[in-house]
Amino acid sequence: MSHCGQTEIDTELQADKKIVLAGNPNVGKSIFFNYLTGIYVSVSNYPGTTLDISSGKMGDAAVYDTPGVYGVGSINDEERVARDIIMSADIIINVVDASHLERDLFLTQQLIDLDKKIIVALNMMDEVEKNNISIDLEALEKELGVPVIPTTAAKNRGLDKLKHSIDQATKGNSIFTNNQELAEEVKNVESETGNKADALMILEEDENIRSQYSSLKTVPALREEIYTARRQRVDQITDQVLSYDQNTSQLARKIGAYMLKPVTAIPMLLVLLYIIYQFIGVFVAQTVVGVTEELIFVENYEPFVRNIIANTIGLENFFGQLLAGEYGILTMAVTYIFGLLLPLVAGFYFLLSILEDSGYLPRIAVLMDRLLQKIGLNGRAIIPMLLGFGCVTMATITTRLLGTKRERIISIFLLGLAIPCSAQLGVIAGLIAQLDVFYILVYVLTIFAVYVLAGTFLNKVLPGESSDLLIDLPPIRLPDLKNVFNKTYQQTAAFVKEAGPIFVLGAALITVMQKTGLLALITRGAEPITVNWLGLPAETATAFVMGIIRRDFGAAGLTSIALTPAQITISLITLTLFVPCIAAMMIMIKERNFKESVYIWFGSWITAFITGGLVNLLIF
Amino acid sequence: MTLVDMTHGNKFIIDKIEDKDTRLQALRFGISEGSEIECAGLMPGGPVILKKNLQEIAIGRRTAEKISVKKKGMI
Ligand SMILES: Nc1nc2c(ncn2[C@@H]2O[C@H](COP(=O)(O)OP(=O)(O)OP(=O)(O)O)[C@@H](O)[C@H]2O)c(=O)[nH]1
Ligand SMILES: [Mg+2]
Numbered sequence: 001m002s003h004c005g006q007t008e009i010d011t012e013l014q015a016d017k018k019i020v021l022a023g024n025p026n027v028g029k030s031i032f033f034n035y036l037t038g039i040y041v042s043v044s045n046y047p048g049t050t051l052d053i054s055s056g057k058m059g060d061a062a063v064y065d066t067p068g069v070y071g072v073g074s075i076n077d078e079e080r081v082a083r084d085i086i087m088s089a090d091i092i093i094n095v096v097d098a099s100h101l102e103r104d105l106f107l108t109q110q111l112i113d114l115d116k117k118i119i120v121a122l123n124m125m126d127e128v129e130k131n132n133i134s135i136d137l138e139a140l141e142k143e144l145g146v147p148v149i150p151t152t153a154a155k156n157r158g159l160d161k162l163k164h165s166i167d168q169a170t171k172g173n174s175i176f177t178n179n180q181e182l183a184e185e186v187k188n189v190e191s192e193t194g195n196k197a198d199a200l201m202i203l204e205e206d207e208n209i210r211s212q213y214s215s216l217k218t219v220p221a222l223r224e225e226i227y228t229a230r231r232q233r234v235d236q237i238t239d240q241v242l243s244y245d246q247n248t249s250q251l252a253r254k255i256g257a258y259m260l261k262p263v264t265a266i267p268m269l270l271v272l273l274y275i276i277y278q279f280i281g282v283f284v285a286q287t288v289v290g291v292t293e294e295l296i297f298v299e300n301y302e303p304f305v306r307n308i309i310a311n312t313i314g315l316e317n318f319f320g321q322l323l324a325g326e327y328g329i330l331t332m333a334v335t336y337i338f339g340l341l342l343p344l345v346a347g348f349y350f351l352l353s354i355l356e357d358s359g360y361l362p363r364i365a366v367l368m369d370r371l372l373q374k375i376g377l378n379g380r381a382i383i384p385m386l387l388g389f390g391c392v393t394m395a396t397i398t399t400r401l402l403g404t405k406r407e408r409i410i411s412i413f414l415l416g417l418a419i420p421c422s423a424q425l426g427v428i429a430g431l432i433a434q435l436d437v438f439y440i441l442v443y444v445l446t447i448f449a450v451y452v453l454a455g456t457f458l459n460k461v462l463p464g465e466s467s468d469l470l471i472d473l474p475p476i477r478l479p480d481l482k483n484v485f486n487k488t489y490q491q492t493a494a495f496v497k498e499a500g501p502i503f504v505l506g507a508a509l510i511t512v513m514q515k516t517g518l519l520a521l522i523t524r525g526a527e528p529i530t531v532n533w534l535g536l537p538a539e540t541a542t543a544f545v546m547g548i549i550r551r552d553f554g555a556a557g558l559t560s561i562a563l564t565p566a567q568i569t570i571s572l573i574t575l576t577l578f579v580p581c582i583a584a585m586m587i588m589i590k591e592r593n594f595k596e597s598v599y600i601w602f603g604s605w606i607t608a609f610i611t612g613g614l615v616n617l618l619i620f
Numbered sequence: 621m622t623l624v625d626m627t628h629g630n631k632f633i634i635d636k637i638e639d640k641d642t643r644l645q646a647l648r649f650g651i652s653e654g655s656e657i658e659c660a661g662l663m664p665g666g667p668v669i670l671k672k673n674l675q676e677i678a679i680g681r682r683t684a685e686k687i688s689v690k691k692k693g694m695i
Contacts, residue, residue, distance in 0.1 A: 099674050100673075256676075260669060365678070366666070369681075472649070
């Protein structure tokens with residue numbers, strides 16, 4: 001099954017050779033993976049895009065893409081995932097960001113020390129040229145003892161050469177050749193493990209590897225010594241091969257700096273929000289949807305379908321109603337998906353892809369760090385939160401990039417509770433843009449208040465403390481349009497595939513409920529809540545029933561009910577806070593567990609109706 | 621002085637990193653005791669941004685307070 005663009009991958013590939021792409025975060029590994037296997041996996045300009053192993057075939061060999069890591073170890077989930085696959089590789093393609101050699105070669109040296117066959121793809125050579133860095137390739141190759149192929153993956157340079165050089169991968173010069181003491185220690189442990197790589201990882205205090213050898217005697221803890229020796233070796237190599245021309249000043253760097261100075265950064269962020277609102281809420285939700293939903297689907301497509309049904313099986317029977325009635329699967333479901341939601345979702349992913357590729361997201365993380373600390377998160381959590389506006393399901397998976405379990409619980413809960421996804425947000429934006437600023441403010445501030453209160457509450461009750469921010473900031477780049485369109489297309493297609501069947505089933509279910517009288521029963525039964533407590537017309541119960549299936553389905557259901565501005569605001573608040581969609585629930589169960597997911601589900605019901613009612617009581 | 625006391629645009633030398641985990645993580649990033657870094661930004665009450673050659677890293681406040689630095693040129 002695919003969830004908003006995440007493809008499930010077969011990790012049990014049968015192959016002669018296991019080729020693993022390894023490297024620091026955000027260096028271009030996934031582009032190499034795309035090139036070598038022909039499989040598209042997401043590529044973005046922030047560390048932590050890939051969080052799972054992807055695999056594919058290249059001839060007889062299996063190729064694996066891994067999450068970026070700064071070293072082989074067990075500091076977080078990404079590292080544990082990457083470590084296991086790296087340890088079992090036959091050949092490692094180590095992708096290195098040539099403009100950050102000091103940082104990246106630490107991992108390279110560690111891979112060499114682990115006695116692996118390696119080939120280095122020295123990527124981002126265009127950045128090297130732009131910044132007037134010069135790298136002595138021959139010296140680098142000689143010092144490392146492994147082949148080094150310069151590449152510019154984003155512009156498809158050097159990829160072909162790399163592909164044809166993979167077989168030249170060799171074991172390089174380890175730090176132990178010049179360090180007798182450490183070499184002895186490794187040899188000692190190796191005599192017991194029978195494996196040099198495991199021996200080194202045990203000396204580097206890796207608990208997981210250590211636990212595989214229960215009979216092992218006590219081993220000295222040498223992580224700091226080894227790391228220090230490795231760092232010294234890397235510094236020595238870079239001193240020799242690198243020279244900088246410090247006096248480069250580029251526009252992109254200046255923009256990057258302005259994004260981090262509060263005086264300029266906050267206005268920039270507000271302008272960005274305004275552009276997003278204008279593009280999605282006004283242009284797509286009104287102008288584009290006006291054409292697609294109204295003109296194409298409601299005025300032309302639906303009458304056409306109804307006509308056909310009326311002339312064949314007839315409209316006034318159960319099947320006619322099921323196919324083309326008020327909630328018909330050929331009429332309402334199709335109009336909602338293709339006329340209403342598709343343009344909104346595509347527009348949203350288009351903007352999100354541009355943002356992802358620009359390098360702005362990690363900078364927003366820095367700006368927001370202080371605020372997010374107050375609800376037990378650190379700045380990095382802004383990345384899943386922003387992606388949540390695209391698709392909560394996918395964002396729930398992205399929470400893996402957060403440091404601790406505690407942060408994951410808080411952010412998954414908040415995502416499920418208070419972050420509307422693109423489809424829903426689009427409908428909301430379309431409805432709300434017709435209202436006065438006052439109502440928009442009530443909506444935004446209420447959702448924000450619930451978000452902050454829920455976060456503060458969780459931060460208080462959950463034991464432990466959250467981790468501190470540590471993130472490297474990629475350079476600001478002009479997004480590559482091809483990648484932006486590719487990503488938008490992939491994610492939009494995934495949306496249609498996922499939401500389509502659910503909408504069809506949901507529409508059929510509602511028709512059945514209507515025909516059996518169940519809908520009328522629920523509508524009447526819910527009156528104390530809908531009419532008395534929330535102050536809404538009784539038929540909004542239908543939208544809430546639809547909302548249980550998917551929140552965007554529910555929001556779409558509202559568009560056909562006549563409501564006053566206050567009623568629109570209240571029903572939107574209630575629906576936004578309402579239960580997460582079925583797909584998101586399934587991912588939550590998978591990523592966390594059943595109990596927590598059920599808490600989130602019922603918690604959403606309660607929060608949604610209490611908040612909606614309070615706003616009705618206090619403000620309108 | 622620690623990272624949070626730095627002034628924007630000036631160069632500093634890392635003096636001591638108290639916490640062991642932070643020290644090991646910093647070693648991977650390329651920052652160790654004795655490295656020269658530049659302060660590329662300070663969020664009021666928030667993270668500190670360090671620059672070393674072309675690389676920029678943002679460090680949360682709590683960690684930053686535990687890393688001591690000295691002005692370049694002073695011993
Ligand atoms: N200028 C330039 N940009 C590149 C190059 N290679 C990759 N990029 C960009 O670098 C960013 C990261 O690429 P990815 O392929 O997502 O990197 P990754 O290593 O898979 O990243 P993680 O999955 O987060 O570890 C994207 O925005 C790419 O467009 C290159 O050679 N030059
Ligand atoms: Mg990747």
